[in-house]
Amino acid sequence: DVKVTQSSRYLVKRTGEKVFLECVQDMDHENMFWYRQDPGLGLRLIYFSYDVKMKEKGDIPEGYSVSREKKERFSLILESASTNQTSMYLCASSLLGQTYNSPLHFGNGTRLTVT
């Protein structure tokens, strides 16, 4: 079974702090993703990566950056946390290929609160 592990279940940070959310997958997947889930808005794609050191902006990249130095690890960085970044953050991975044969596998999420 694919395992996507997010390092923290809960995080509380102060406004202006630099925040790192870490994600590791153990199935040698090429693709990795960061989503945020907010009530009434569903899941929205922040960034994704289809290879080491490669990254692509998703639908809401503002205020975020990412790092993928190794294939199994994908980090989401909040350069200067703000209260509107309080959310549930979900990491996912998948094989490279078409959507129909490689669905996303998600981690259990990190609930981030920015005060």
Added chain:
Amino acid sequence: DQQVKQNSPSLSVQEGRISILNCDYTNSMFDYFLWYKKYPAEGPTFLISISSIKDKNEDGRFTVFLNKSAKHLSLHIVPSQPGDSAVYFCAASALGETSGSRLTFGEGTQLTVNP
């Protein structure tokens, strides 16, 4: 602009009855549709999918119907079980997109199956 909409935030059904979850989309470029299920404190898990060349796909108790002319899809669960209680997300992928790179999710519907 919400391209995938799930208009019912919640649905409650009795055990053994049918659950019908609905999803509408506006982007005619979407050609592949997926349903994910999410339990509290867990990440979403892939449930079932359908290509735009089909109008129905069945997997055990779960059936997804696609009406392209109406830009509408639905997930039927028969018979519903208490363990099906979860948030269900509809998602769509556009033609030619690789795995997960541009999955657009709906807002989610909380299904509660009462014993």
